[in-house]
Amino acid sequence: MGRSLYRCIVITGILFIILGCVYPLFVTLTGRIFFPEESNGGIIYKDNKSIGAKLIGQNFFSPKYFHGRPSAAGEKGYDGLSSSPSNLATTNIKLYENIKSETKKILKENPTIKISDIPNDLVNASGSGLDPHISLQAALLQIPRVAHARKMSEDKLKTLIYSLLEKPALGIIGEENINVLLLNILVDEAKNEE
Structure with a gap:
């Protein structure tokens, strides 16, 4: 023993x-x-002050900023303590209502587009609810709104988007995407240089 x-x-x-x-x-x-x-944590600093994290999305509401995808993490979205998907089944009426609500919001914010132009990632939350990326199509779709709000050329915004384009991992896993926070920082800097 x-x-x-x-x-x-x-x-x-x-x-x-x-x-x-x-x-x-x-x-x-x-x-x-x-x-x-x-x-x-990929913390981003500006003037010795943290303004966000490269790996965690955040909400942008102003028309002069590119908007990320909806977040199901927490009441206001992008809450790291509540990181999770919505877990709503495709047959759940709440999922349908969420998508319908996001679609209406996008059409209101971007009056030059049609409903068929809206990419899936702008109306559906990511699996973690914290994804900082949007697809290339989602970024390009928002150019007219941001250009108008900032009085910048659409070509300049397009150039900024392509400068931040992240390729799929190993060239095949995932799709091309853009980090929304980094894009908005770059747009702010470009506007300040004008």
């Missing part, structure tokens, strides 16, 4: 050191060395 208890204590101690200390330290150091920006 005493020998068995001793073995259990030793094995527990070894596993505690490996899984509680060595492994977390290894993962943390690997992240810091190979992915320094991501391991620090």
Whole structure:
């Protein structure tokens, strides 16, 4: 009995050191060395003040900014503590109402487009509810509204969008997309330079 208890204590101690200390330290150091920006949360600073995170979306309501996709995370959206999809089935009337509401909002904000022009990602929340990206089509669709609100040329905005275009991982996984926060920062900077 005493020998068995001793073995259990030793094995527990070894596993505690490996899984509680060595492994977390290894993962943390690997992240810091190979992915320094991501391991620090991708925080973006302007004038020594954090204005957002590259990896977490945020709401933009002003017509002079590009808007991200809807978020099901929290009451106001993009709440990291409530990160989750809506989990509504395709047969759920609430999903239909959410999509209808988002579609109406987009058509009101962008009067030059047709309902068939609206990409899926502008009316459906992402799986995490925190996705900072929109598709290339979603960004291009918003150019007339942003150009009008900022009194900028549409060609200039298009150039900015393409400068931030992220290609699919390994060239095949996912689709081309744009980080909305980075785009809006770039648009602000371009407007300030004019």
